[in-house]
Amino acid sequence: MAKVLFGKIWADWIPIYAWVIDHPEGVIVVDTGETHKTSSKGYLPKWHPYYALAVDFDVKPEDEIGPQLLKIGINPKKDVKKVILTHLHTDHAGGLHHFPNSEILIDKNEFKNASGLKGILAGYLPHRWPKWLKPTLIDLPSSPYFSFNKSMPVTNDGKIMIVATPGHVANHISVIAEVDGLHYFLAGDTSYTQENLINGLPDGIGTNESIKTLKNIQSFAKFNPTIYLPSHDPNVPERMKFKATIQN
Ligand SMILES: [Zn+2]
Known part of the structure; x- marks a missing residue:
């Protein structure tokens, strides 16, 4: 299971869940969890107070949403019609790279707020999003x-x-x-x-x-x-x- 630790002293490890809906009009995934790369040196911006002090991730490659979906017979690259993100914090958007062929639905203003330098300063990781990401912006x-x-x-x-x-x-x-x-x-x-x-x-x-x-x-x-x-x-x-x- 993917886990995240909020606050090194005051909290226990907590889970990160994502969801899959098997609907007759196509499979829908809601949120994509986190990537194991958060454990690699330099992936998280440690200069940012949130990542320096408040949060630590323990995600293994097999915990990522891609392998988890394959385990239940869903190929993330072929079988998922839509991916909906509740918001773009990294523990919800960190598994986006598993869905290059899905329609990605993101709130228009959330996408704006999370993009660019403004997004990075707010704790988002827009520079880690897949290069191919062209979401359907929802209003x-x-x-x-x-x-x-x-x-x-x-x-x-x-x-x-x-x-x-x-x-x-x-x-x-x-x-x-x-x-x-x-x-x-x-x-x-x-x-x-x-x-x-x-x-x-x-x-x-x-x-x-x-x-x-x-x-x-x-x-x-x-x-x-x-x-x-x-x-x-x-x-x-x-x-x-x-x-x-x-x-x-
Ligand atoms: Zn969040």
Whole structure:
């Protein structure tokens, strides 16, 4: 499993999850995890305070999303129609190189904020993105979907939705996949854990926006049976296994 350590003294290793949706219109991957290259000297900008002090990665080549997909019979270079990124932090975009032939969907403003020197100073690694990267830039329309004020369907059947979940970064998005009446909420970094969602504790700095996003998710879960799946929650496998929904 890919792991990341936030804060060398105060935290344990935490997982990095990515998601694959096997949909009749094509396989969709949500987030791509991290690359093992983060362990190579010089890959991470150690001059940046975040990488110097706050974070360490332990990702082996076989932990990367490419080999993990092959293990379950999906060829990332051939079988994946779309890749959606919740945001462009390296532990979500670090596996992009496995998908040279997929359509990559990224929020338009997130892509702008993460690009160039401005992006590097903000802690993104745009210089590590694959050279071929030409994403489909999403401009989420103001079409409400339950509690979310911006949304768009990814598939023609409307079962896979992108919704705006700003806060962790200004243009963070989440994906909701409806399967047999259950809503799998692929939450990226809206909160570290489900407990934090319930307690209204966002991932990172608690801005008004991020707290409002957590309220929106809770309110969505009131009307729809929802399995909440943030990227770094150690309890995700158990919740998937038991199809455990948020209990309001
Ligand atoms: Zn992040």
